[in-house]
Amino acid sequence: MTTPESQVAPPDRNRLAVHTMTTKPLSLAKAAEAYSRRGIPGISVWVEALERMTTASAKQIVDDAGLKVPALVRGGFFCASDSLERGKRIEHNRQLIQTAADLNAEMLVLVVGAEPGVPLNQQRGWVRDGIESILPEAEAANVKLAIEPLHPMYAADKSCINRIAEARVICDQLDHCLVGVAVDVYHVWWDPDLSHQIRLLGEAGRLFGFHICDWRVPTRDLLTDRGLMGDGCIDIPAIRREIEAAGFDGWIEVEIFSEEHWAADQGDYLDKIIQRYDTHS
Template identity: 35%
Template sequence: MSAHSRLSLNQGTIKYASLAEALEVSQRQGLQSIGLWREPVAEVGLERAAQMLRDSGLRFSSHCRAGFLTEPGETARRQALEENRRAIEETRVLAEAGAPGSSATLVMVAGGIPEGGTIEDARARFEEGIATLAPEAEAAGVTLALEPLHPMYASDRAVLSTLGQALDIADRVGSPAVGAVVDAFHVWWDPDVAAQVERAGRDGRIASYQVCDWKTPLPADVLLSRHLPGDGVVDFAHLTALVNEAGYQGDVEVEVFNADLWAKSYDDAVAEMVTKFGASVGVHLAEFAIA
C-alpha cells in the first residue's frame, strides 16, 4: 500500500460538510480513509451513519472527539462519563462499518481548568476518568487516544500538553486500550518529542498520527490557527521519520481548522490537502500496509 493511500481526511478540515458530503468528496478525490466527527454522525443517527460509511467503502481512521473530564462534582463527572461511553459505542460501531483496516480510535481531549480550580487537579480528574473508562473501552475493542494539545490551550481546552504527559497517564492506567495521538501541530515544538515518539512506538501506544502546520502570526481565534502541511514551519520530514521508525502503520489524518480553507468548496479544499500532503508528508511516509 502506497504512502498516499494512507492519507485520511479528518472531517474537521471541511467543518461545514455534512456526513454525506464528507464521504462523497472523499470518494471523488480518490481517498481511501476518513476520520469522522461526532456531531455530523449525530445529525443522521448512528445506525444510518454506519450504513453510509459502509456504503462508501472508506476506512474509518478515528472518531472525534470525547474526553472533557476535568469538571469537578459528582454530577458533572457522571454526565461526562456517560457521554464518553456513548462515544465509545459510536466508535465501535463505525469501526465495524468501515472498510478493512479501519481503526476503532476515539480521540480524547482532556478539557480545561474549571473556574477556581488548578491545572494539577484538572489533570488528576482527567486521569481518573480515563482509568474508569479504559476497561469499558478495552471490552469494546476501542482505543482511547489521548491527545496532548499545544500549551496555549491548557487553560480552556486541554490540560494535557505534551506527549510525555499522555504516555505517563497511559502507563499509570496500565490498559492496552489507552494510546496517544501524535499531532504535528501540538507536538512539533517539544524538545523531547523524539524520545517520546520512540517511547510511544516501543509501548505500542501510537493510536493516530495527525498532520497540519504551524504558522505565525496566529489569528485572534487561536483555535483556527492550523494550516495545511507545507504552509508553515513544522519539519514533517523529521517528525514523519520518527513516526515511521516507531512502527506506526495506520492512516495519517490531515486535520486543519482554518477559516480560509473552510470558505473554499469542499472539492477545492480536499484537492489542495491531497497535493500538499503528498509534497510535505507523503513523500516521507513509509509504505506500510494498513494493519
C-alpha cells in the same frame, strides 16, 4: 540520466485519512462522497458530523463510500470541579465508545478538558480516573482510547495535558493496551523532547494516531487558522520519519481548522490536501 525527481517514491495514499472537521461545510454524506471520489481511503468522523442522524445511517454512508474510520473525534472533557458533572461526562464517553464501535472506528480520540483555576496535576488525576472508569466499555467494544495532548495555549480551558510526557504518565499509570496517544503535529511540534517521547511511545506500543497540518506564521487565530501542509513552519516529513521509525504504520490523518479553507470550494481544497500530502508529508 536519473534525476532526483525520478528517484522519489510514488506517494503512499493508502494511509491518507481526512477529518470531517477539515471540510466542516460538508455534511457527512457529501464529505464521504468527495473523499471517496478522490481516492482518499479514510475518514475520521467528528461527533458534530453525526448530529441529527442515527449512527446506523452514518455507518451506511461511510460503508457505501467504501471508507474506513480511523477515529471518532472527540471524547474526553473529564475535568469538572463538580463530581456529579464528572460522572455525567464519564457516562457520555461510554456512549461515545459504543458509537465508535458502531462505526467500526479504531479509536476514540480524547481531548481531556481543563477547568480554569484548578491545579493541573489535580485535573490530570480526574483524567486518569475518567479513562479508568470507561476502560470496561472500551474492552468490550475493542475501541482504543487515544489521549491527544494539546498545545500549552489551551492549558487553561481545553486540555490539562499539553505534552506527550504528561499523556505517557497516565498511560503508564493505567498500563492498558487500549490506552495510548494521538500525536498531532500542530500541538507538539515545538517540544524539545519530542523525538525522545515519540520513541518511548513506540517502545511501549502506545502510538495510536498521527494528525497533520501546519502552523502558519503569523497565525491569525489560535484555533481556526491552521495551515495546509507546507504553508507553515512545522517539519512534518521529519516528524513522520520519527513516528514511523518508532513503529507507527497507521493512518496519516489531515486535521485542519481553518476559516479561510472552510470558505473555499471544498472540492478544490481537497485536491490541495492530496497534493500537499504527496509533497509535504
